[in-house]
Amino acid sequence: xxxxxxxxxxxxxxxxxxxxxxxxxxxxxxxxxxxxxxxxxxxxxxxxxxxxxxxxxxxxxxxxxxxxxxxxxxxxxxxxxxxxxxxxxxxxxxxxxxxxxxxxxxxxxxxxxxxxxxxxxxxxxxxxxxxxxxxxxxxxxxxxxxxxxxxxxxxxxxxxxxxxxxxxxxxxxxxxxxxxxxxxxxxxxxxxxxxxxxxxxxxxxxxxxxxxxxxxxxxxxxxxxxxxxxxxxxxxxxxxxxxxxxxxxxxxxxxxxxxxxxxxxxxxxxxxxxxxxxxxxxxxxxxxxxxxxxxxxxxxxxxxxxxx
Amino acid sequence: xxxxxxxxxxxxxxxxxxxxxxxxxxxxxxxxxxxxxxxxxxxxxxxxxxxxxxxxxxxxxxxxxxxxxxxxxxxxxxxxxxxxxxxxxxxxxxxxxxxxxxxxxxxxxxxxxxxxxxxxxxxxxxxxxxxxxxxxxxxxxxxxxxxxxxxxxxxxxxxxxxxxxxxxxxxxxxxxxxxxxxxxxxxxxxxxxxxxxxxxxxxxxxxxxxxxxxxx
Numbered sequence: 382x383x384x385x386x387x388x389x390x391x392x393x394x395x396x397x398x399x400x401x402x403x404x405x406x407x408x409x410x411x412x413x414x415x416x417x418x419x420x421x422x423x424x425x426x427x428x429x430x431x432x433x434x435x436x437x438x439x440x441x442x443x444x445x446x447x448x449x450x451x452x453x454x455x456x457x458x459x460x461x462x463x464x465x466x467x468x469x470x471x472x473x474x475x476x477x478x479x480x481x482x483x484x485x486x487x488x489x490x491x492x493x494x495x496x497x498x499x500x501x502x503x504x505x506x507x508x509x510x511x512x513x514x515x516x517x518x519x520x521x522x523x524x525x526x527x528x529x530x531x532x533x534x535x536x537x538x539x540x541x542x543x544x545x546x547x548x549x550x551x552x553x554x555x556x557x558x559x560x561x562x563x564x565x566x567x568x569x570x571x572x573x574x575x576x577x578x579x580x581x582x583x584x585x586x587x588x589x590x591x592x593x594x595x596x597x598x599x600x601x602x603x604x605x606x607x608x609x610x611x612x613x614x615x616x617x618x619x620x621x622x623x624x625x626x627x628x629x630x631x632x633x634x635x636x637x638x639x640x641x642x643x644x645x646x647x648x649x650x651x652x653x654x655x656x657x658x659x660x661x662x663x664x665x666x667x668x669x670x671x672x673x674x675x676x677x678x679x680x681x682x683x684x685x686x687x688x689x
Numbered sequence: 690x691x692x693x694x695x696x697x698x699x700x701x702x703x704x705x706x707x708x709x710x711x712x713x714x715x716x717x718x719x720x721x722x723x724x725x726x727x728x729x730x731x732x733x734x735x736x737x738x739x740x741x742x743x744x745x746x747x748x749x750x751x752x753x754x755x756x757x758x759x760x761x762x763x764x765x766x767x768x769x770x771x772x773x774x775x776x777x778x779x780x781x782x783x784x785x786x787x788x789x790x791x792x793x794x795x796x797x798x799x800x801x802x803x804x805x806x807x808x809x810x811x812x813x814x815x816x817x818x819x820x821x822x823x824x825x826x827x828x829x830x831x832x833x834x835x836x837x838x839x840x841x842x843x844x845x846x847x848x849x850x851x852x853x854x855x856x857x858x859x860x861x862x863x864x865x866x867x868x869x870x871x872x873x874x875x876x877x878x879x880x881x882x883x884x885x886x887x888x889x890x891x892x893x894x895x896x897x898x899x900x901x902x903x904x905x
Contacts, residue, residue: 406758406759406829406831407758407831408757465748465757466748466761466765468762468765468844470760474827477828503824505824506824535861539861542798543798545764549699549771549772550768550772552699553698603700610848611848611849611850612849613851
């Protein structure tokens with residue numbers, strides 16, 4: 382392990398003003414907050430393999446505009462407790478547990494990527510939780526799946542199954558590979574090809590912890606991309622069409638961003654709730670709020686400013 | 690014989706694997722239905738099987754451990770079965786209800802280790818149906834460790850089971866199993882996924898005892 386500077390900063394990033402834990406049926410969920418405690422609340426739900434501190438630049442912008450910004454780590458991510466089981470349904474239930482522990486009144490909810498997709502499920506079943514919903518590139522449609530032949534799709538599913546079972550067999554031996562800050566950032570780069578290395582290195586100091594062998598991501602090594610079982614992207618459109626609260630959807634049009642859903646405006650528009658707003662940017666990648674935090678924050682604040 | 694029990698670990702969680710009958714050769718592994726647990730003695734319909742008869746309590750069921758805060762998916766119960774296969778080697782599986790669905794999944798995921806699966810009636814056979822059911826999200830009470838885990842009952846009765854997803858696992862099994870007909874449907878009740886499986890040209894239908902005997 383080479384010598385390395387063990388701290389990183391990033392322009393505009395701010396530590397949370399408060400942190401606490403919520404309980405989801407016995408599982409500890411870590412919650413971070415920015416802004417005044419008595420300000421109107423906006424809850425932020427991160428995407429897969431992210432964590433709440435990935436909002437460290439975006440959240441302060443909303444807080445500075447007068448919002449109490451509350452973001453939490455999904456089970457097994459960031460500083461939340463690891464679980465025996467992970468599932469889309471369990472994540473959705475964890476979101477419900479946190480939201481109901483924040484407020485008895487409807488709040489604004491914002492979800493990015495998988496977090497946005499999970500909020501679609503939650504708000505279809507529990508619409509009164511939200512007075513408005515912002516979805517940042519978390520709108521999977523039936524056109525989101527890669528266009529691959531059946532045989533290849535089955536081969537990919539089979540490989541995913543086998544590797545998942547193998548990991549379960551070795552669960553007690555699994556650990557995240559240690560590295561330098563620069564090394565972990567470089568290994569994350571393929572998931573975030575459009576984000577600067579300075580951001581990724583800063584992220585390591587938030588989302589990884591250091592031990593005698595180096596830095597390791599906190600995320601449970603059991604977790605992997607996928608693993609949703611028979612879930613299919615098009616099901617999310619049923620939930621979108623059912624919504625009734627004010628809605629802002631923001632789509633990235635960058636087609637080669639590996640973590641994106643690749644939904645297009647015409648895939649989503651037919652399912653928008655009444656009065657729903659949909660924005661599409663073909664020059665901003667999947668991590669819209671990290672690539673263009675000021676622009677996206679202003680877009681969200683403009684939407685929130687028009688709420689009844 | 691009185692059943693004996695060994696513990697297999699899925700991570701830190703203990704799984705109860707019961708031996709209902711001793712014998713030589715490949716084991717017959719019984720998978721119970723949703724909310725059920727393994728039988729205390731060998732069912733009559735297994736008498737035809739000459740080898741050992743094992744029965745697994747799924748996570749959150751019977752004498753197996755209960756995870757904190759649920760998160761159950763049939764795919765995760767599949768890993769329970771996979772751990773038994775890792776310890777005991779190739780098995781023939783009879784699955785009831787939920788166990789039939791999990792049995793199909795593991796037959797597709799580990800075709801070299803599942804030497805035939807019999808799909809039979811039992812609790813939790815249909816799951817949530819071919820499409821996601823009407824959304825119902827609720828905070829579950831903190832469990833006290835007793836079984837069946839309410840989280841398992843809530844989550845495993847609502848998981849979608851699309852027929853085309855089931856057929857993927859049929860294909861996996863047919864492509865790589867050393868058996869000509871690794872999947873036998875013996876159930877009388879046929880939710881959509883099971884009707885699709887039974888209709889597949891590589892799958893055969895037989896009464897339960899005959900199906901078990903076909904894998905000897």
